[in-house]
Amino acid sequence: MFSKQALKAGLISLLIFLAFVGAWSLATHQKEGPAATGADAEYAALMGKGAEKSSGFPPPSKVAESFVTYLADPFYDKGPNDKGVGIQLAHSLARVGVGFLLAVAVALPLGFAIGMSPLLLQAFNPFIQILKPISPLAWMPLALYSLKDSDISGIFVIFICSLWPMLINTAFGVASVRRDWINVARTLEVGPLRKAFLVILPAAAPTILTGMRISMGIAWLVIVAAEMLVGGTGIGYFVWNEWNNLALPNVIFAVVMIGLVGMLLDQLFGVLQKLVTYRE
């Protein structure tokens, strides 16, 4: 029953995809007709040999070509402006990873402390409420000025954007651990560390992991924009670079890769979440 539905859904997904590619193909095909306007011709002349690349929105076939070329050799390195997509993604993932782990290192202990103490929660709340809605990219000038390193600034931006969801979820998860479990630990005279790691942490783990999943989603959204600003390496820089080259097929290819990696990251956290979720 279920697998039958899955099969049907898969079939419909495929149809949607084919319809989309078909429509795209038709739409881009018409533009390549002989009816080039005067402006287009002038523009083509201005662009010289490059004109062939930029004649309208690329058809699916062109995009497919760039998929094939980049995926055939994802890890080549021919200087600062020409690296394989695998290398670029690895740079982005490394930044996200470091920033995210730093955020974990701060958010978990701090969230624990805030969640355990209503006093601290109230004291920290105004700061969290004000800092949370700030777009992480707004920190970029301050980060660049004070850290004086574009790479570290990128990591800082990831750190600051991953911090809030994790902090809030950890504090909430810790604060709402079932009273009964705390009472069990109290009647057993369980020490504070043992209580934190064996009772509160596992009890709050599903909520904490939800926070991490949200953080990772935001971090992956932000890294692309941050790398467009900072430049140098990374998938965001790749997109910006290919836009400057007016190589739209490559931009589309990169956009799809960003989506795929984001999906994989989310699914990874979905698996982790499943591991710590308990049934009552």
Add this chain to the structure above:
Amino acid sequence: MSTRFLSVEGLKKAYPGSSTPVFENIHFGIEQGEFVCIIGHSGCGKTTILNVLAGLEEASAGGVIMDGREISGPSLDRGVVFQSHALMPWMTVLGNVAFAVKSKWPDWPKVKIEAHSTRYLEMVGLGHAIHKKPAELSGGMKQRVGIARAFAIQPKMLLLDEPFGALDALTRGTIQDELLKIVQATHQTVFMITHDVDEAILLADKVILMSNGPLAKIAEIVEITMPRDRTRAEMHHDPQFYRIRNHLVDFLVNRSKDYAGSDAAVLHDAKHPPVVRPGLIAGEALDDDAPRPSRQLKQVVNQ
């Protein structure tokens, strides 16, 4: 009074913002190895009294002395079985009991902890399910794990907060039998909250009857004079059973709510609440009290 294993003296609980306390001037004692049930309507503060005994809640006034020392805060000397079993769902059944055992004896090696825990789980008939998660167990089995966890730390006293309240009648009966067997074998001192009159008669040596709150009092202490080796199957053939049962039900249905204005309340001595033995008829009186003309079936014996 002072020779008692546990004595509750002048206990009072008032919640902030409320002018009348839930209860005040509560005195009673529990002997070593005694099984005491407390019965009363919701809101009379039974759970609060139990939580004070457990050290989980603080009384507004008065205190509790157990084994010569005043209770302040929770302790491994008192095992608690919670109403909602309170098992940690991320641990296995064995893990839950072992967590408690390790808390009591931190220096024990893992093998010894597991053997000890397994022994207590087998005692409640769960030897086959020790590696399951609580979510895979029925309500009755979960409550058994909670009981095993409380017994496994070998507390001086066991506190049970209406442990069978959420169970169906059949399951409840089975677990009552098991609890009875274990308590008779271990001579455990137990304080238990219940709403079930039959359960109280089956298990208890004495039953504390609370009048309705606020300002709840211990109206009477009923001694269950039936022989200690009673069983659920045979109990109701004992002629005492229905006398005791009627007495308890009468109290819950009629007397508990208008206790405050009755003659009994006027004569009430909080430090020595009346002790009654409704199971005995006049001729069988244990004490030398003269039978009361008004109530042949019941004797009032002041301590």
